[in-house]
Amino acid sequence: xxxxxxxxxxxxxxxxxxxxxxxxxxxxxxxxxxxxxxxxxxxxxxxxxxxxxxxxxxxxxxxxxxxxxxxxxxxxxxxxxxxxxxxxxxxxxxxxxxxxxxxxxxxxxxxxxxxxxxxxxxxxxxxxxxxxxxxxxxxxxxxxxxxxxxxxxxxxxxxxxxxxxxxxxxxxxxxxxxxxxxxxxxxxxxxxxxxxxxxxxxxxxxxxxxxxxxxxxxxxxxxxxxxxxxxxxxxxxxxxxxxxxxxxxxxxxxxxxxxxxxxxxxxxxxxxxxxxxxxxxxxxxxxxxxxxxxxxxxxxxxxxxxxxxxxxxxxxxxxxxxxxxxxxxxxxxxxxxxxxxxxxxxxxxxxxxxxxxxxxxxxxxxxxxxxxxxxxxxxxxxxxxxxxxxxxxxxxxxxxxxxxxxxxxxxxxxxxxxxxxx
Amino acid sequence: xxxxxxxxxxxxxxxxxxxxxxxxxxxxxxxxxxxxxxxxxxxxxxxxxxxxxxxxxxxxxxxxxxxxxxxxxxxxxxxxxxxxxxxxxxxxxxxxxxxxxxxxxxxxxxxxxxxxxxxxxxxxxxxxxxxxxxxxxxxxxxxxxxxxxxxxxxxxxxxxxxxxxxxxxxxxxxxxxxxxxxxxxxxxxxxxxxxxxxxxxxxxxxxxxxxxxxxxxxxxxxxxxxxxxxxxxxxxxxxxxxxxxxxxxxxxxxxxxxxxxxxxxxxxxxxxxxxxxxxxxxxxxxxxxxxxxxxxxxxxxxxxxxxxxxxxxxxxxxxxxxxxxxxxxxxxxxxxxxxxxxxxxxxxxx
Numbered sequence: 001x002x003x004x005x006x007x008x009x010x011x012x013x014x015x016x017x018x019x020x021x022x023x024x025x026x027x028x029x030x031x032x033x034x035x036x037x038x039x040x041x042x043x044x045x046x047x048x049x050x051x052x053x054x055x056x057x058x059x060x061x062x063x064x065x066x067x068x069x070x071x072x073x074x075x076x077x078x079x080x081x082x083x084x085x086x087x088x089x090x091x092x093x094x095x096x097x098x099x100x101x102x103x104x105x106x107x108x109x110x111x112x113x114x115x116x117x118x119x120x121x122x123x124x125x126x127x128x129x130x131x132x133x134x135x136x137x138x139x140x141x142x143x144x145x146x147x148x149x150x151x152x153x154x155x156x157x158x159x160x161x162x163x164x165x166x167x168x169x170x171x172x173x174x175x176x177x178x179x180x181x182x183x184x185x186x187x188x189x190x191x192x193x194x195x196x197x198x199x200x201x202x203x204x205x206x207x208x209x210x211x212x213x214x215x216x217x218x219x220x221x222x223x224x225x226x227x228x229x230x231x232x233x234x235x236x237x238x239x240x241x242x243x244x245x246x247x248x249x250x251x252x253x254x255x256x257x258x259x260x261x262x263x264x265x266x267x268x269x270x271x272x273x274x275x276x277x278x279x280x281x282x283x284x285x286x287x288x289x290x291x292x293x294x295x296x297x298x299x300x301x302x303x304x305x306x307x308x309x310x311x312x313x314x315x316x317x318x319x320x321x322x323x324x325x326x327x328x329x330x331x332x333x334x335x336x337x338x339x340x341x342x343x344x345x346x347x348x349x350x351x352x353x354x355x356x357x358x359x360x361x362x363x364x365x366x367x368x369x370x371x372x373x374x375x376x377x378x379x380x381x382x383x384x385x386x387x388x389x390x391x392x393x394x395x396x397x398x399x400x401x402x403x404x405x406x407x408x409x410x411x412x413x414x415x416x417x418x419x420x421x422x
Numbered sequence: 423x424x425x426x427x428x429x430x431x432x433x434x435x436x437x438x439x440x441x442x443x444x445x446x447x448x449x450x451x452x453x454x455x456x457x458x459x460x461x462x463x464x465x466x467x468x469x470x471x472x473x474x475x476x477x478x479x480x481x482x483x484x485x486x487x488x489x490x491x492x493x494x495x496x497x498x499x500x501x502x503x504x505x506x507x508x509x510x511x512x513x514x515x516x517x518x519x520x521x522x523x524x525x526x527x528x529x530x531x532x533x534x535x536x537x538x539x540x541x542x543x544x545x546x547x548x549x550x551x552x553x554x555x556x557x558x559x560x561x562x563x564x565x566x567x568x569x570x571x572x573x574x575x576x577x578x579x580x581x582x583x584x585x586x587x588x589x590x591x592x593x594x595x596x597x598x599x600x601x602x603x604x605x606x607x608x609x610x611x612x613x614x615x616x617x618x619x620x621x622x623x624x625x626x627x628x629x630x631x632x633x634x635x636x637x638x639x640x641x642x643x644x645x646x647x648x649x650x651x652x653x654x655x656x657x658x659x660x661x662x663x664x665x666x667x668x669x670x671x672x673x674x675x676x677x678x679x680x681x682x683x684x685x686x687x688x689x690x691x692x693x694x695x696x697x698x699x700x701x702x703x704x705x706x707x708x709x710x711x712x713x714x715x716x717x718x719x720x721x722x723x724x725x726x727x728x729x730x731x732x733x734x735x736x737x738x739x740x741x742x743x744x745x746x747x748x749x750x751x752x753x754x755x756x757x758x759x760x761x762x763x764x765x766x767x768x769x770x771x772x
Contacts, residue, residue, distance in 0.1 A: 064605075066607045066618070066619040066622045066623065067607075068618055093621075093622045093625035093626055094625060095622060
């Protein structure tokens with residue numbers, strides 16, 4: 001994960017707002033200043049005109065009555081208006097009265113008015129000249145401009161503060177909580193609910209949308225994970241079943257359900273090892289259905305298969321269910337492995353099976369006739385220095401002996417041998 | 423008998439000092455103890471002094487206070503003093519304003535201690551000087567281009583009754599003689615202001631040759647500016663004045679001042695005579711509580727010389743004011759308060 005410098009939206013927003021507010025301040029201030037300038041300028045001339053017309057009658061009387069003190073007082077009154085920097089009154093008889101700041105004469109605008117006589121307005125008793133100070137105008141302009149700027153700046157500060165406060169409270173804090181939550185969320189804690197510390201009265205906003213979306217995502221993720229688990233379990237069991245079937249198929253004979261020679265080769269050495277280690281008996285019974293080739297040839301393979309199935313059933317019935325096991329060694333050759341069984345016991349088992357096959361195993365043929373079969377048995381017990389091959393060979397030799405002695409018999413002969421006859 | 427005079431003028435102002443001197447002489451001859459307090463032409467001070475007098479302990483209060491209603495403070499001063507049970511008498515200037523009259527009523531009406539009023543007939547002074555001035559203008563044919571005599575007036579102030587009455591007297595003379603009154607300005611009895619105003623007036627009315635003034639000082643101011651223009655007062659222009667100052671007499675003597683009226687300063691002294699009689703049970707009520715008497719005379723150079731001989735140092739001790747008292751002279755049926763009589767009366771004593 002690349003470590004990036006955090007650039008909060010809040011500060012971006014503030015920068016943008018600040019930029020625009022400054023722009024607005026400049027625009028609005030300029031506009032207002034311009035409007036003020038026009039208004040002040042207009043007022044300026046009007047003010048001077050007003051002052052003149054307010055004082056002209058009084059000046060007229062004062063000059064007519066020759067009251068120099070009153071004239072001087074009028075000048076002082078006129079000068080109380082800050083826009084007028086200098087006043088000069090000239091009576092038509094030549095007398096002059098002045099007041100104000102002579103130094104400000106230079107940059108001033110001169111406005112001259114005739115003073116009418118009190119009784120006869122067509123005659124004049126003198127003139128009054130006002131010097132209007134434009135620096136006052138400029139000061140006034142600057143003053144109004146500064147006031148506007150201060151107003152807008154104060155307004156902007158309040159807007160900033162409001163924006164910052166709202167961003168902090170409604171965006172930054174919840175977002176940080178959200179980020180921290182997501183960062184610390186462990187896969188096994190997916191169910192943990194995201195709870196933001198927010199005041200409920202703020203209402204439902206975008207943050208709540210995000211939180212809700214997150215909840216939805218958490219739920220669906222959880223559902224998805226649960227589904228996956230079930231699927232995997234199902235597949236695994238299917239696989240296991242398949243494996244079991246496959247294994248069964250690989251170690252059993254499809255027709256008789258006996259173990260096949262592959263399994264025998266795999267399992268027999270372990271069986272021998274166990275018997276040796278625990279000093280136990282282990283015996284093998286090698287058996288073969290007599291004249292099986294002839295049955296196949298005479299009655300067909302279907303009957304042959306039925307014979308094979310019936311024969312193995314007969315074997316299985318006589319053996320211990322979970323201890324002994326049967327292997328189809330060849331076409332009609334079977335080996336029975338009998339753990340914990342001595343040669344004598346094995347011979348008894350073999351004899352009992354031989355008799356049962358001879359007397360009880362009959363197959364009903366399609367033509368209604370009954371088919372009787374017999375089998376020959378060679379038995380071998382595990383001896384010292386025996387291995388699987390030597391043991392099988394010895395059993396096979398016995399089987400051969402039984403075959404050669406006329407079939408339907410067990411070799412070696414156990415004493416006493418109960419011969420029940422063909 | 424003790425009397426306090428609340429003098430409205432300044433303690434160095436010739437007219438009002440002369441008035442005080444005249445009263446002192448009268449007090450002296452009648453055996454009255456007189457106290458004079460100058461308000462220095464500050465009307466608020468008049469009220470302040472009235473309050474101080476009213477606040478005095480009973481033994482130190484005067485029997486009578488003589489007031490002049492200059493600057494229209496009389497009604498208020500009267501109220502203050504009457505409330506303290508001090509008897510009052512108006513000399514020189516009485517209650518003339520209708521608004522004040524409503525408050526004060528007649529003497530002895532609302533204010534029982536207000537005994538009466540003695541005023542010089544101020545119109546007389548204005549009338550006599552203006553008439554003399556116009557007479558002189560006519561004989562010297564100082565007509566303007568319109569063939570008429572023109573006159574400029576520098577009056578005293580706008581609020582004092584004396585000023586108004588003198589101006590009215592002047593207007594009466596002007597109307598009688600069909601003279602053009604170019605303009606009336608108010609010089610506030612002040613020499614410098616009159617001088618400045620006259621400069622304007624001469625420029626405004628270059629053909630006018632007659633200048634009437636409400637007192638002597640303003641006349642002198644107008645003369646000064648006339649001289650400054652290169653004129654000669656008394657020869658190419660004529661000036662009139664009111665008041666008996668030494669400078670006025672000198673100007674009259676030299677011819678620069680054409681007409682001078684005066685003598686009314688003696689009003690206070692005659693007021694003392696009336697109070698003296700009242701004090702001694704001879705009430706003046708039968709002749710009227712508010713008396714308006716002609717006390718002015720128009721001075722000729724000869725009369726002026728005579729006056730100066732008699733009272734040159736503003737000393738009126740030569741006058742025996744006992745002669746005017748009805749109490750002391752039961753034969754007198756009516757007061758005779760003319761200034762001319764004063765001159766002749768003094769002669770008799772010589």
